[in-house]
Amino acid sequence: MKPVIELEDVRRYYTMGEIIVKALDGVTLTISRGDFVSITGPSGSGKSTLMNLIGCLDTPTDGYIHIDGEMTLGMDEKDLAYVRNQKVGFVFQQFNLLAKMSALDNVATPLLYTGVPYRERREIAMSALKKVGLADRMKHRPNELSGGQKQRVAIARSLVNNPSILLADEPTGALDTHTGAQILELFEELHSEGRTVVLVTHDTDIARHAKRQIHVRDGRIGEAG
Numbered sequence: 640m641k642p643v644i645e646l647e648d649v650r651r652y653y654t655m656g657e658i659i660v661k662a663l664d665g666v667t668l669t670i671s672r673g674d675f676v677s678i679t680g681p682s683g684s685g686k687s688t689l690m691n692l693i694g695c696l697d698t699p700t701d702g703y704i705h706i707d708g709e710m711t712l713g714m715d716e717k718d719l720a721y722v723r724n725q726k727v728g729f730v731f732q733q734f735n736l737l738a739k740m741s742a743l744d745n746v747a748t749p750l751l752y753t754g755v756p757y758r759e760r761r762e763i764a765m766s767a768l769k770k771v772g773l774a775d776r777m778k779h780r781p782n783e784l785s786g787g788q789k790q791r792v793a794i795a796r797s798l799v800n801n802p803s804i805l806l807a808d809e810p811t812g813a814l815d816t817h818t819g820a821q822i823l824e825l826f827e828e829l830h831s832e833g834r835t836v837v838l839v840t841h842d843t844d845i846a847r848h849a850k851r852q853i854h855v856r857d858g859r860i861g862e863a864g
């Protein structure tokens with residue numbers, strides 16, 4: 640399978656006064672199209688840094704990153720935003736929904752930057768909410784939804800631009816075990832439809848469901864199984 644994510648000797652260093660924090664320290668990694676990858680590792684090992692780099696929310700101190708055929712090195716903010724918006728869907732532990740907006744408007748947000756007309760944005764967002772089983776919650780605001788429902792809204796939002804890559808950073812971290820298992824099922828379904836899924840988790844049961852298991856330690860990666 641053709642790689643959809645490629646990192647070559649990627650470093651991300653933070654300078655904190657006199658100290659350099661090596662959040663990622665030479666990561667080379669290839670992820671094939673359609674793969675389902677879990678990432679585990681201790682707190683502070685560099686998992687979120689890695690996800691943010693793959694998702695073009697951050698840029699490396701050194702090294703190369705290719706996302707779905709696009710070399711991101713030297714890209715300006717406009718081109719990075721394009722890759723981030725079109726190629727990648729991002730799901731976070733704390734959902735990151737806009738509190739004053741309905742579920743439908745939250746889901747439609749990424750379409751605002753694409754020139755899709757209003758009515759079509761609504762239709763795409765509605766069908767994404769249906770896909771995650773929330774057709775009957777479109778008008779609800781985040782504070783009128785359970786944790787699992789909020790995460791479903793966030794997943795629906797990550798799907799509206801039909802990205803080939805789904806990145807989820809501890810998507811079940813704020814949910815109880817049962818709800819977390821349902822969210823995992825949803826990711827498995829999205830993977831079975833051909834999407835590449837990369838999922839950070841603390842939960843070894845969840846990690847075991849992935850086809851490929853990556854472990855991060857001190858800013859470097861190792862592979863399990």
Ligand SMILES: Nc1ncnc2c1ncn2[C@@H]1O[C@H](COP(=O)(O)OP(=O)(O)O)[C@@H](O)[C@H]1O
Nearest residue numbers: 653660662680681682683684685686687688689
């Ligand atoms: N914006 C930042 N400024 C300085 N240090 C940071 C920043 N973000 C993360 N770090 C540091 O980089 C390391 C990796 O962080 P992170 O990727 O968030 O780890 P994880 O997600 O595995 O818990 C940690 O030591 C953390 O303190």
Ligand SMILES: [Mg+2]
Nearest residue numbers: 686687688808
């Ligand atoms: Mg993290």
